Amino acid sequence: MAKGQGRVLAQNKKANFEYAIEETMEAGIVLQGTEIKSIRAGRVNLKDSFARIDRGEVRIINMHISPYEQGNRFNHDPTRTRKLLLHRKQIDKLIGQTQQQGYSLVPIKMYIKDGFAKILLGVGKGKKKYDKREDLKQKQMKRDVDRAMRDRDY
Template sequence: MPKGQSKPVAQNKKANHDYFIEETFEAGIVLQGTEIKSIRAGRVNLKDSFARIQKGEVFIYNMHVSPYEQGNRYNHDPLRTRKLLLHRKQINKLIGETKEQGYSLVPLKMYIKDGFAKVLLGLGRGKKKYDKREDLKKKEAKREIERVFKARQQ
């Protein structure tokens, strides 16, 4: 792990199943009130989230951050749209890439780096059903090979 980076707080395991990830970008995230406390506690879900570019800014949608228990009236809407922080060059590159047919911005994981919450965004191309089946077959074959080797060693 790079210096200052902790283990992932949340991961989107479905992203690698549904997309061919071609490039990744690290983005900061604009948070309100007690959201960072919930994120540090690991109470965040990236499952159905996605990112979109609007008016030259990147936003993340459907990322669920649970309300903080001790937050009382300072809590926030769990599914609100949050702004992502990227450099202008990165945003311009993403605008060009996402205009192509079939490309999407998918949050892969969220982690804390030097005290700040970061989101790893992946530029992905959607997989077809037969691609997903092929991946599952490869994974199953790999598991079978490992099982045979383990049995041989004993």
């Protein structure tokens, strides 16, 4: 775990495969009612989610937070658009970075820090198919080397 992060509740494992992440930024999130209880229970999914800058505000779209079991009529819409909390300078910096061709805002992980739900946002450029293949080759070679070193020790 990185310094200062609490317990990781959800990770977008595809983010590093689909995008070349160049910079990360921590953001708070505006939640309604029972959403934090579902998040603390680990019932959140970042798989198909993405962030977008709309009218000077950063919003996360398609993040799925399952309804809370004891929430009855106070439950929320699982995939509603949620606002992210960033400073104005951070938003301006993100606007500049995402104006470039091919750059996107991708949520990488969600965690609890000092009692608050936080999202680690990454600014990344989409990888081409050959880049993804190269990453898979590198991963396989590393796995083979680790396996050979482990077997050699015996």
